[in-house]
Structures are given as C-alpha cells and as structure tokens.
Amino acid sequence: MTATTNRPTTTPTRVGTVDGAATTIRPKKPILAATGGPAHRPSAAAHLTDADVERLGRELDALRDRIISTRGAKDAAYIRRVIRIQRTLEVVGRATLLLSKKKSAFVAGTAMLSVAKILENMEIGHNVLHGQWDWMRDPDIHSTTWEWDFVTPAAAWKHTHNDLHHTWTNVLGKDKDVGYSTLRMAEDQPWRPFNILNPAINLILAPFFEWGIAIYDLELEAVKDGEKSKDDLKRDLKAVGRKVVRQFTKDYAATPLAAMPFGSGKQALIGTFTANAIRNVWAHSVIFCGHFPDGVDTFTEEEIEGETRGDWYIRQMLGSANISGSKLMHIMTGNLSHQIEHHCFPDLPSNRYAEVAVEMREICQRYGLPYTTGPMPKQVYQAWAKVFRLALPNRPRPLPKNAAHAVNAPVPPRRSALPMVASVG
Amino acid sequence: MVQIRALRRVASILTTPRTPEDFLGLVNPLVSSRQLRGVVTKVVRETPDSTTIHFRPGRGWNQHAAGQWARIGVEIDGVRQWRSYSLSAAVGHDPAVTVTAIGFVSTALARDTKVGDVLFLDTPQGDFVLPEHPRPLLMLTAGSGLTPVMSMIRTLVPRRPDADVVLIHSARTRGDALFHDELLELADQFPGLQVRHWFTREEGGRRLDLSGVADLETLCPDWRERAAYACGPTDFLDAATELWQREGADGAVGDAPALTIERFAPVLLDGVGGEGGLVTFEKSDKEVEVGGDVPLLDAGEDCGVVMPSGCRMGICRSCLTPLVAGKVRDLRTGEVHGDEGELIQTCVNAAAGPVHLDI
Structure with a gap:
C-alpha cells in the first residue's frame, strides 16, 4: 500500500513507503507541486512561465467551479431523457429483431439496437462511471452502482480508465490505455518487429473493441511486472467471466431463442452480433480520435516531474483531441468529441462540455496553446495513418518550412506541418 | 407471487445488466428495483x-x-x-x-x-406509537410536533369508543395551528377526545410553561394518571422530560412509560469544525482520531480499513464512501458539508468534527 497524499494545491504532508509485503504495489501517483513547474515543459507550452501556468490553472479551476455551481434540474432532466430514449430504443429494437425474418425488421431492429448500445456505452455508461452524475445522489444513476452493456465489468474499467488513464494521460510507460502497449502509437515508443502487425491488430480490435478493453482491464502487464497480485487477477477473471456469460446469454442465446417461434432465430443472432460490432467499431473510432490524431502530444515521465495543477491541465489539453460536428454527433460520441474538456474536467456533466469548450478555446488562444480538433473522418484517418506509419521504424521527417522554432523542439516532435492543429478562433 | 418472481428472473436474462424494473419504469414511474x-x-x-x-x-x-x-x-x-x-x-x-x-x-x-x-x-419507522392496551392518554405537542400525534388521534378516536385522550397543543396563533378545525370537530363528535389549544399570542406572548406544574394542572388536572406523549421543539421536550422526572410521574402507568417523546432534531455529532475529530469506520469497526487536514482516505488506510481508492486527487471518484453522520471539510475548497447518506470523496475530504463512515 502506498500512502501518498496527492492534493492538487498542497505539497504532500508525508510520503509513505511501499510495504515490504506482497500487497498491491501500484504505480505511485504524481504529486502535484504547489508552485514551480517541471524542469522542461512540453514544447507546445515551453513559452509559458510558472506564473502563466499558475494563472491558467486558476482560470480553469474557476471555470470548473462555475459549471458546478450551476448544475441543476435541467442537467438532471437531460440525462434522464437520454436514458429514457436509450431504453426505449433497446426494448423496441430487440423486440423488432424477434421478427427479423423480414428484411426491413432486421435492418430496423439492428439499427435501433446499435444506436441503443452506442448511447448506453458512450453518453450514459462512460459518463455515469466517471461520476459525472453522482451529484444528483440518485442511486439509479451513480458511478458506484452502475453496470454497463459491455463485457468488461464497470469496477475494473473504473480503475484502469478513471484512475490510471486519466491520471497518466499520454505519459509513455504509464498510460497503458489502448495503444501504448500492444499497438505502437507514438514515435517515442521503441519499434519492435511485431509492430509490423499494428494495422492488422487494430483492424481486428475495432469490431471486437469491448474484448480488447476487457483484456486491457485485466492489467496482464502489471501482473507480469509484479504490480498486481495473482489473487487480484483471479478475482478480476472471475468477475469478467460472470459478465461474459450474462452478456453472451442475453445477445447470443436468449434473444435468438425468443425469436425462434417467429422463425427469426438466426437473423436475430446476426442482428445482435452486428449491433455489438457496430457499437464496437464506433467506440473504437471515437476513442482513437481522442488521443491519436496528429497534433496530440505524448509525454515522458521527466516532463511530468514537478507538475503543478496548471501543468496537469496543460498536459490534458495537449494530450487530447476533439471532434467537431453537430449536436447529434456530440451525443453519439458521449461528448468525447469534447475530449479536451473531458480530460481537464472528467467529472463535469457531459451535456455541459459544449459550453466549457467555448471558454476553453478562448483560454488556449490567449495562452498560445494548441487546441486540436477536426471532423470525425479526418481524425479517424489520421489515427489510422499513425497506426500504419508506426508499424515501421521512425523515419526522419522533413521539418515544416514555416516553423523555424520547431528545429529546437524537444521530443516529442509536433508534426504541425500537417494541417491537424486547428487554428484557434 | 412465485410466478411473478420466475417471470422476473427470465426477463432479467434479457435486460442484463439492467433490471426488468429499469425498463418497466419507462411506463410506470413507481417501479424500481432500487x-x-x-x-x-x-x-x-x-x-x-x-x-x-x-x-x-x-x-x-x-x-x-x-x-x-x-x-x-x-x-x-x-x-x-x-x-x-x-x-x-x-x-x-x-x-x-x-x-x-x-x-x-x-x-x-x-x-x-x-x-x-x-x-x-423509505419504509415507516419509529417507536413513538400508541400503547398496545387502551389507557387514558395525554398528548403534549407544540408546532409541527402535532403531526405524529394527529395520526394517533385519527386512528384511535373514531374507532375506539373507550378512547380517553386529552390533547394539549401549543401554537403561536390560531391561524398557525395545524388541523385546528378538524380537531375541534373530532372533539365535538367523539367524547373520547378533549382538545386544549394554547395560543401563545392570545396568552399575551406567554408560552406554555412546563418548568412548573401550574399550566399542566389547569389544562389537564389528572395528567399524572395518563400515559403521556410529547412531540415538539427540543426545549419544549427537555422541559417536559425534566418535569416528569421531577414530579415523580416518570414511573410506568400500566405497562406504558409515563412519558414518551419524539425528537425531530437531526442526528448531529458534537464537535468543533476545523479541528478534525474522531472518525468511525462503522462496518470495519475501527476508530481513529485525526487532524482536520488529513484526508479520510489516509485516515482509514492508516488504521487498516480497506478503503476504496483511486486517483487520490479528487478526480476519479473511486473512493466514494457513504457518510453516516457528521460533517466533512472539502480540502480543496475549505467548504464544510455532509448530509446523511452523501457519498464522500475520501481522498479530498477531512473530518470537521466527529465523522461516521459506512465502511
């Protein structure tokens, strides 16, 4: 047990040592410094002084407080409306699949179930599990009670996602979020021969994304490194096993079985499988748009040593990319299209990110920080281009003509030659 | 019943990870499994x-x-x-x-x-209930303290011809007195109920005085022979308790205690804010005295409680623990908060006085 104290604005009062016993040894949490900053700021923020960063931190804290103080009945009504729509689509979609012998019923049922599953995972599940709606104190919509329609159990995901990924966003060697382990997703990751399979792995990962996440949540690497005990792994395996049985029974046994009397058993099975696959491909695309398009930085452990609150915010901004689009698009991505805002404020209600984004853009512009965004096809293309590019060892890249300062840019290099970093404002 | 339960089991195979009630709730807002x-x-x-x-x-x-x-x-x-x-x-x-x-x-x-x-x-609770066997009763109420007694009167008086109830109810004015007309009608209709209103303003601002027996003797001379129920503000109840103890009427009348009281004050623990306090981890059966700047998460871990934890900086909410009683201070803002049942982020909250956590 590591007894470190990590309070954003205070220096630690005491830093414990790791117990000798074979209890869980987890990576130590970054301790946010009260003042100062890391020895080297990421290149995109290198022009900011400690005082600038502190001011930026205070501005973002104030922005967060403003949203929190105005959360209310309208927001509660929003999430309930989304849940009501999702459940209606789920019931009607599944019921329609019972008659999927007819082609129109098959298409309509599969489409409705796909949309229901996407909403359930993205706008509802992901965000509820982040605790975005905990403030309502409704036990039916709460991070401690919620379970989602996804093979990985909510509890396991909350640990690897909320705790590890959100704390160590894009820190190589620490953030083991998709990519950065089986996939090579950053130039700074050393190339190994099996990385040649990058595109193949990603292609298989997309339609089976929930399985990828479930395996990732088992933290096999941590077990190998002795950071996670075998008993913990066994417990997690059991939990996944139970969840898998329930998920399988629902989609691949009970639903087809119920459709059999209508002669639609086989079509219903294809329908539920397709709906899961569509949801998986969609979720995979959205997640890859979050941290892998060009213009997104990765960080080294040295770069986060001495991080202040403001530096932590800057890392979240530089390490995330948004997706531009319509209101419907934002809802279907679970508002992860506002990835930058989400990473800075993971527990604000998702329906408020759009208004946070307006101020966030303005703040980025004022401090001269990049704000990466683009339409979904472009962002998906860039993430995939990276998957292909990094399958091969790094090649020297021509420096952008108009960016003389980039000559001295420390790692990781920003590829601002490509039109990825949207100009702000 | 058995069939419904079996049906529910079957339905839940199709609704997992949600419950069938989550879907029934779409049409009937009263249905919930939780x-x-x-x-x-x-x-x-x-x-x-x-x-x-x-x-x-x-x-x-x-x-x-x-x-x-x-x-x-x-x-x-x-x-x-x-x-x-x-x-x-x-x-x-x-x-x-x-x-x-x-x-x-x-x-x-x-x-x-x-x-x-x-x-x-939540389901009804409380021991402030009518005695099992009939006996003469004295109800002593002030302000909204009349509400539980009203349920008793409405239940007992119209149904039991042998009821013998005296109600002394104190309110500021006639207009403020709850159930005023209904009580007078009931008293008119049923001989088993006598109502004595005390309107403080009409008494020239003098409140019903329970520090001595005078008012009581006037309003209900045989008060010592009655099983008494009191409900009202804290000072009103304190005075009644003291009076009954002093006057030696606190022995039981039959098998009911002479005075039964119901308090409305919330469960609050005494303690000084900002100074930390004694933290009790109820399920783990552990206690620890901590300073006002130590996160509850650290306090729990230090004394061996298995605390859920995550980012330890107030972001991930992996550490949410229900508060049973007491107040906590958000170390990020200094704000003191804490409602019964509220889920506390233990990594960024410290004790502000004695705290009980449900873990």
Whole structure:
C-alpha cells in the first residue's frame, strides 16, 4: 500500500513507503507541486512561465467551479431523457429483431439496437462511471452502482480508465490505455518487429473493441511486472467471466431463442452480433480520435516531474483531441468529441462540455496553446495513418518550412506541418 | 407471487445488466428495483406555512403504525435530498406527511409539490406509537410536533369508543395551528377526545410553561394518571422530560412509560469544525482520531480499513464512501458539508468534527 497524499494545491504532508509485503504495489501517483513547474515543459507550452501556468490553472479551476455551481434540474432532466430514449430504443429494437425474418425488421431492429448500445456505452455508461452524475445522489444513476452493456465489468474499467488513464494521460510507460502497449502509437515508443502487425491488430480490435478493453482491464502487464497480485487477477477473471456469460446469454442465446417461434432465430443472432460490432467499431473510432490524431502530444515521465495543477491541465489539453460536428454527433460520441474538456474536467456533466469548450478555446488562444480538433473522418484517418506509419521504424521527417522554432523542439516532435492543429478562433 | 418472481428472473436474462424494473419504469414511474417511490395524490394547504402531501406508495411500502415517521426524498435543483417526516394520516389510509416550510428542503416540499410528482421513500419507522392496551392518554405537542400525534388521534378516536385522550397543543396563533378545525370537530363528535389549544399570542406572548406544574394542572388536572406523549421543539421536550422526572410521574402507568417523546432534531455529532475529530469506520469497526487536514482516505488506510481508492486527487471518484453522520471539510475548497447518506470523496475530504463512515 502506498500512502501518498496527492492534493492538487498542497505539497504532500508525508510520503509513505511501499510495504515490504506482497500487497498491491501500484504505480505511485504524481504529486502535484504547489508552485514551480517541471524542469522542461512540453514544447507546445515551453513559452509559458510558472506564473502563466499558475494563472491558467486558476482560470480553469474557476471555470470548473462555475459549471458546478450551476448544475441543476435541467442537467438532471437531460440525462434522464437520454436514458429514457436509450431504453426505449433497446426494448423496441430487440423486440423488432424477434421478427427479423423480414428484411426491413432486421435492418430496423439492428439499427435501433446499435444506436441503443452506442448511447448506453458512450453518453450514459462512460459518463455515469466517471461520476459525472453522482451529484444528483440518485442511486439509479451513480458511478458506484452502475453496470454497463459491455463485457468488461464497470469496477475494473473504473480503475484502469478513471484512475490510471486519466491520471497518466499520454505519459509513455504509464498510460497503458489502448495503444501504448500492444499497438505502437507514438514515435517515442521503441519499434519492435511485431509492430509490423499494428494495422492488422487494430483492424481486428475495432469490431471486437469491448474484448480488447476487457483484456486491457485485466492489467496482464502489471501482473507480469509484479504490480498486481495473482489473487487480484483471479478475482478480476472471475468477475469478467460472470459478465461474459450474462452478456453472451442475453445477445447470443436468449434473444435468438425468443425469436425462434417467429422463425427469426438466426437473423436475430446476426442482428445482435452486428449491433455489438457496430457499437464496437464506433467506440473504437471515437476513442482513437481522442488521443491519436496528429497534433496530440505524448509525454515522458521527466516532463511530468514537478507538475503543478496548471501543468496537469496543460498536459490534458495537449494530450487530447476533439471532434467537431453537430449536436447529434456530440451525443453519439458521449461528448468525447469534447475530449479536451473531458480530460481537464472528467467529472463535469457531459451535456455541459459544449459550453466549457467555448471558454476553453478562448483560454488556449490567449495562452498560445494548441487546441486540436477536426471532423470525425479526418481524425479517424489520421489515427489510422499513425497506426500504419508506426508499424515501421521512425523515419526522419522533413521539418515544416514555416516553423523555424520547431528545429529546437524537444521530443516529442509536433508534426504541425500537417494541417491537424486547428487554428484557434 | 412465485410466478411473478420466475417471470422476473427470465426477463432479467434479457435486460442484463439492467433490471426488468429499469425498463418497466419507462411506463410506470413507481417501479424500481432500487428505490421505493410514491406518487403524490393530493396536496392540501393546512396553514400559510404548512402543507399535507398525500401519496400512494409503490410496492414494498409497509403500512405505518400511528405515530411513525418515514424518510422522504425529493429532488431539488436536480439533487436528491432526504428528510424525515412524521406520517399524519390514520392507519389504513394512504400515507400523508404534513410539512412545515422551515429549512430549504421542507420549504421546497411544502411550496412546490404537485399532484403527480414522484417522491422517494423509505419504509415507516419509529417507536413513538400508541400503547398496545387502551389507557387514558395525554398528548403534549407544540408546532409541527402535532403531526405524529394527529395520526394517533385519527386512528384511535373514531374507532375506539373507550378512547380517553386529552390533547394539549401549543401554537403561536390560531391561524398557525395545524388541523385546528378538524380537531375541534373530532372533539365535538367523539367524547373520547378533549382538545386544549394554547395560543401563545392570545396568552399575551406567554408560552406554555412546563418548568412548573401550574399550566399542566389547569389544562389537564389528572395528567399524572395518563400515559403521556410529547412531540415538539427540543426545549419544549427537555422541559417536559425534566418535569416528569421531577414530579415523580416518570414511573410506568400500566405497562406504558409515563412519558414518551419524539425528537425531530437531526442526528448531529458534537464537535468543533476545523479541528478534525474522531472518525468511525462503522462496518470495519475501527476508530481513529485525526487532524482536520488529513484526508479520510489516509485516515482509514492508516488504521487498516480497506478503503476504496483511486486517483487520490479528487478526480476519479473511486473512493466514494457513504457518510453516516457528521460533517466533512472539502480540502480543496475549505467548504464544510455532509448530509446523511452523501457519498464522500475520501481522498479530498477531512473530518470537521466527529465523522461516521459506512465502511
């Protein structure tokens, strides 16, 4: 047990040592410094002084407080409306699949179930599990009670996602979020021969994304490194096993079985499988748009040593990319299209990110920080281009003509030659 | 019943990870697998400040005994707030609470509740109930303390010809007195009930004095022969308790205690804010005295409690732990908060006085 104290604005009062016993040894949490900053700021923020960063931190804290103080009945009504729509689509979609012998019923049922599953995972599940709606104190919509329609159990995901990924966003060697382990997703990751399979792995990962996440949540690497005990792994395996049985029974046994009397058993099975696959491909695309398009930085452990609150915010901004689009698009991505805002404020209600984004853009512009965004096809293309590019060892890249300062840019290099970093404002 | 349960089991195979109730809730707002609910059927304004809310509870509600209370949850600005209210309806009728607009939750309930609203409920509780065997009774109430007693009177008086109840009720003015007309009608109709109102303003501002026996002797000369029930503000109840102890009337009348009281004050622990306090981890059965700047998470871990934890910086909410009692200070803002049942982020909150956590 590591007894470190990590309070954003205070220096630690005491830093414990790791117990000798074979209890869980987890990576130590970054301790946010009260003042100062890391020895080297990421290149995109290198022009900011400690005082600038502190001011930026205070501005973002104030922005967060403003949203929190105005959360209310309208927001509660929003999430309930989304849940009501999702459940209606789920019931009607599944019921329609019972008659999927007819082609129109098959298409309509599969489409409705796909949309229901996407909403359930993205706008509802992901965000509820982040605790975005905990403030309502409704036990039916709460991070401690919620379970989602996804093979990985909510509890396991909350640990690897909320705790590890959100704390160590894009820190190589620490953030083991998709990519950065089986996939090579950053130039700074050393190339190994099996990385040649990058595109193949990603292609298989997309339609089976929930399985990828479930395996990732088992933290096999941590077990190998002795950071996670075998008993913990066994417990997690059991939990996944139970969840898998329930998920399988629902989609691949009970639903087809119920459709059999209508002669639609086989079509219903294809329908539920397709709906899961569509949801998986969609979720995979959205997640890859979050941290892998060009213009997104990765960080080294040295770069986060001495991080202040403001530096932590800057890392979240530089390490995330948004997706531009319509209101419907934002809802279907679970508002992860506002990835930058989400990473800075993971527990604000998702329906408020759009208004946070307006101020966030303005703040980025004022401090001269990049704000990466683009339409979904472009962002998906860039993430995939990276998957292909990094399958091969790094090649020297021509420096952008108009960016003389980039000559001295420390790692990781920003590829601002490509039109990825949207100009702000 | 068995068939319904079997049907539910089958349905849950198709609804997992949700429950069948989550989907039934689309058409019937009272259905929930996690939270008892009720729908408001009638709203009656009793006095300028108080309102009676009648509701029809969903499945899982137990009929209340006269005098019991229930926790009622209501959403205010999107946040679920819980308070306890005495049930004022007679046994056998749809439950009702009479809410006086004091404090922000009661004020919102009393002013904004409409027919058709959904209330969140907990089953009725409390030992402030009628004695098992008939005996002469004295009810001593002040202000909204009348509500549980009203349920007793409504239950007992019309149904038992042998009832013998004296009610002494104190209110500021005639207009403020709850159930004023109904009580007078009941007293008119049934010889078993005698009502003595005490209106402080009409008495020239003099409050019903329980520091001595004089007022009591005037209003109910045979008070010593009656099993007494008192409900009202803290000082009113303290005075009554003291009086009964001093006057030696605290022995039992038959098998009922001479004075039974019901307090409305919330469960608060004494303690000084900002100084930390004694933290009790109830399920783990551990206690630790901590300073006001130590996160509850660290305090728990230091004494060996298995605390859920995550980012330890107030972001991930992996550490949420229900608060049973007490107040905590948010180390990020210095804000002191804490409602019963609130989920606390233990990594960024410290004790502000004694704290009880449900872990």
